[in-house]
Amino acid sequence: MLKHILAALQQHAAAEYPRECCGLILAVGRKQVYFPCANVATEPTEEFRIAPEQYAEAEDKGQVIGIVHSHPDATSRPSPRDLAMCEATGLPWHILSWPEGDLRTITPTGETPLLGRPFVHGAWDCWQVCADWYQREWGLEFPSYTREDGWWEQAAGPSLYEQAYEAAGFYQVDRPERGDMIVMAVGRTAHPNHAGIYLGSDPRLPGEQADLYGPGPFLLHHLYGRPSEVIIYGGPWHDRARLILRHKEAR
Template sequence: MSPEIEAAIRAHAVAEYPRECCGLIINEGGRDVYVRCRNVAAIGRQGDHFVLSKEDYFAAADRGELLALVHSHPDMPARATQADRVSCEASGLTWFIVRVDGTEGSVEAAEIEELTPSGYRAPLEGREFYHGVLDCYALVRDWFEQVRGITLPDFARRDNWWGDGSGEDLYMKHFRSAGFQPVELEDLRVGDCFLMQVRANVVNHAAIYVGDGKILHHLYGRPSRHDIYGGYWREVTRLVVRYSGS
């Protein structure tokens, strides 16, 4: 990284504080340059710390070869989170993370750490929650890939789609197109999924039956975990579905 690009990244991180900045390093006409991009993540919702504007991404790609993605960690170490590592793998790009601290009106950018794709996969149990990257549906997708070797489709989903008044009902809309069919609770098998309605007007949570009366699931804002299926979880279950192929 050249001193010019490093200075540009630090300036962007300071300018965007306390929000996370995000940008891209591209090679434009044989010269590496840093391109500031917009963070279009919803403000005030856990799990969406930065979402790089699609329009800015494609505009940068039209200008030159994409080399790296950059974002900041306000008041946090530049160490990669699980979501950073998962997203880095998906992007196929090198990532740079810059720490930026603000105290008593002074904002300063600190260390910059590099992250490269290395085959990382988040653990199924104890993973952090980052909506759209590591959430209940991501856990379902990862379980089927790691345990069954099945790749489920992904679906675009905004944070709080279940409670923002939009009327979206994503699980009920997409479970059949993802290869699932309804089954009876009495015929429960390992790998069946419970579609649940947790403090919402629509189905907004999924859990995987892993046997011995237990489910694996990932609640909003909490680490993924195993729980005994019954009681509250049975009360909020609206449908049981089984993968049968797309």
């Protein structure tokens, strides 16, 4: 990180302490500049969020080449959410511990394992593990869907799986085949709120091997608060199923 950007970041972190500060590094012509942002997170001492309109304002000024935030009274070690969002944005993330002053940079690896990833809603969650399976297995790409944590608890709010599956290229079927997405209702919910990939009798994953053997059938999923995993699809999981969806480009 260039010295003038580090100095601007340190000044920002001190001004926002004990809240997390956040900002963007922009390439403006041949120069790099620090663009400080307001932290609009609900709990700004624990996390940060940059408003979309402020991100758009930064993009009008230059190319975003890095995302920056501070960890007040904590180390610069990235949290699971930091790692997940670094992958989601495809940009380097710079983390400054404050007031300690340690700076750490993490960069996207380009491919997070399907198994064992920690749960981070909106970045590493049940939808994302499904989308990543489709990308790696079939080469399908999906847009980034904005989803607020707890959307399924609001009866009057959107039912994201039910309302979006047709536009995403899925249609309903009666019996699952390998690669179908099973949409389920888990816990106290007003809408189906969980999904996984039906693997049939073959638990193998692209580039990975699930530690399960036997007749199956198997399901790849990422349950709220747990690492992503492959499970036996049956019993209570079968009973929770509400939709069986097949993509129009299923292979």
